[in-house]
Amino acid sequence: MLFITNREPKGSIRFKRDRTYKFDLDKNAPSNSVYYCERLEKDSYKEIGANNLLSRLKDCEAKQLLFFIHGFSNLPEKHIFPRVEQLQGYFDQKQAGLIEVVPLIWPCDNDFGIIKDYWDDQKSADNSAFAFSRVLQKFMAWRDEAKEDDPCLKRINVLAHSMGNRVLRETLSKWDKYDLANGVPLLFRNTILMAADIVNESLEEGEKGRLISQSSRNVSVYYASDDLALRSSKISNLKNKVASRRLGHTGPEDMRKTQSNVYAIDCDNFNNKYDRPKGHSYFLDNGDDQIGAVFEHLFNTIKTGRVDVEGNINRKHILG
Template identity: 60%
Template sequence: MFFITNRFPKGSIQTKVGRKFDFDLRNNAPSNSVFFCRRDQDGQITEVGGLNFMTALKQSPYRQLLLYIHGFSNLPEDVFGAAMEFQQLCDQKSAREVLVVPVIWPCDNDLGIVKDYWDDQKSADSSASSFARALCRFIEWRNSNLNDPDSDPCLKRINVLAHSMGNRVLRETLAAWDRYDLADGVPLIFRNTFLVAADIENESIHRSERGKLICDASRNVVVYFASDDMALRSSKAANLKNKIASRRLGHSGPENMELTPKNVYIVDCDDINNSYDHPKGHSYFRSGRTPGKPGVVFDHIFECLRTGRVFPEDAERRSTILRE
């Protein structure tokens, strides 16, 4: 499994292709550097470098890529477990269709959810510059002859799935990329962007708000939400404690659909989230009631990936309720 991270490794932060890469779990500060790595089935991690990483993804037999940005309070092995589960579900549906590529940012593993929450929120914001640099590397590679030595450009579709506070990482990464590296706004680089149980304010993707760049960078933006998501209730309590009063996007969907761009779609998961992830109802986008068997949320995500359309039966439709 290939992945990108801005967590500090043990030893030097200088990139060295081929070295064994071990996470320094005691250091959960975001690194300004970004590391391109491969994790083998035995758990050993090797740093491969940006050029080798992008070339390997281009040459993989999979038709499209899915960048997976995890939520708060996740250590690397937690992320790998979730990504491998999602990969296995994709392969069950259609072999060589979707390759999952985790994006690992530094979370806190202190005891106490509120302390973790605020440390992770700061870490999410601070990770933006390093992941924006990774996007710059990708655009440079895609447009250079290193990508196209034999008149064979990279044609893989790129999608992104952001879960929980990973949505904050995505929002801030695009904002940093737009501010420091781009002249005319973000390019359209994602086919589908899935915002699952998003731990950002529910007005974030309105046309006048910071998260609008997510919509600008995507063909489709699909918001999955559930009003009884217990993890987001804890998030709301933590924000209220610090005098920030706003519903979360993953609780209610957008504040006002009339103010969102036309490529935003919403999916109400309230009827199934707790049966898929009891008792939190937060990680409901992979397996359903039975581990290893896809749930209806995964099925919907995969059909969007396969077809590039959210509601192919009705081009004007922008919302649905998922039930078993």
């Protein structure tokens, strides 16, 4: 499995191709450097470099790529890699050779106490944007340098879960501010905002999250009003004097203020059945290791490039 991270490794921070890479889980400060790596097996990784990783993705069997940005308080072997393996397994089960999943790993806190971890992880998510905006700029430069008769034809998608949406939002904001002249390019075929831990006005005009819809053909917002993890998020934000409902709780505050490529998918009928008791990680199985309704829906979206909703006028859909 290939992955990209801005978690600082043990030992030297300088790049050396094919060296052993080891996560330093006691450091949760985002690194200014980015590490392009391969997971060989559990707890075994090597650094392969940006050009090598991008070339391997270009040459891989899969027709499309899905970059996965995890949520808060997630550690590599305990949470992220097993989830990506499950995602990859379900995609291969539905259609082998269609999707290659690549995790983007940012540094979550390794302390105890959910509220403390949450606030620390918010800072880490914001500061990770500088590193991941460099990844986007690196990709654009690599793509532009490709030979005319050998371009990269992969379609690119992104799935951001929970606080990973904050990482995505801030990454596009920093990329636009420091590297681009006329706004973000249309880079992603599908952007999937799953149980998004950002304010529910984020996709409106004048908000930083507007760049998400500007960089994507389709934006699918999956939400559930009884997501208990996001209730904890709201408590933490109130503690720090931030009062606003979360996008993953309500969907967009006002669909009329979002671009026409934004779709809202209500998962309230089953999120707690799929993920007891939190109702937060409901996008994989149905709680019994069987592919769930959300995965079926997002798979169709990625495969076809069209978001299945009940009506194109209000762009809303109730699942389950």
